[in-house]
Amino acid sequence: MCHFFASQNPDSYAFETRSIRLNGQSTSIRLEKIFWRILEQIARTQDMSVPRFISTLHGEILGLWGEVANFTSHLRCICLVALERGPEAAAPDQRRVA
Template identity: 35%
Template sequence: MPKPILPVNFADQAPKARIVQYNKKRYSIRLEPVFWRALEAVAKDHELKVGKFIGKLETIYEGPNFSSFLRVFCMISAERNLASAEVDTHKDTLISIINASPSPAALIAQDMTIISSNNAFYSWLGENKHALEGTTLNKLFQIRTKGLLKDSLNDLLSLQINHIDARIIRMIPGKVITAQARMVRASLFNHKKQYLVIWIASAPRVAAPKSA
């Protein structure tokens, strides 16, 4: 087993405090320089200054340790970038199709983690885009299929079936949203890994939850 390679500047990674400001609110945050660089890079990808980006993350955060949340967010973003890099060669023929779809659609890994999705998908969910970094589909809604979803996915990935039709159920305070969806296999040339695309195939129906 190869030995881990430590960064040359490992000794320079002592946490550093910075004060950022967004929407007239000041945040004093202490992070290692590598995480500050990661946050600046992700903020740039979202076309935001780091202060405004951190402010938006703070609005969706729930927990006792915001600095820890930011570290985890940086790692999850890095994981998603690695996953996206594996499909960069075919972005023009895969992700661009998803982005052009008028219906909500997302490219997902075999473990159901979202790799990329179009704006219609975020709008349908009614979620802040930043809150969905590294999220799996089963945390967003229920996916109901004929038989077990796990078995259906295995059949889809092993080429035994061409697609999966499913019923999507999303529960939010005061609403139950249902829709029909279709999942297809997204095999890439010269790649051993397989991906999935999910489309929300029909307009969602909204109903008030039944009272107890």
């Protein structure tokens, strides 16, 4: 069983840094490549690009909780929640008004 986890391609957990605009400010986010792939899947379910999804998410978090101390950790947790809950977790919010 551990062999399955131990044999993961090192490229999947290599870091990748991407530049993103959050609230009009340019910043960079450094995540493992596997998390970027999951964020791409989540963003697709929202009909958004990854930068737009992350920017929208950041704005909503600020509105709900104020500044997030470790936004990259929050992004990793979002990925895990999406995996744990399956496709319905990433379904577009039906409360949004078009």
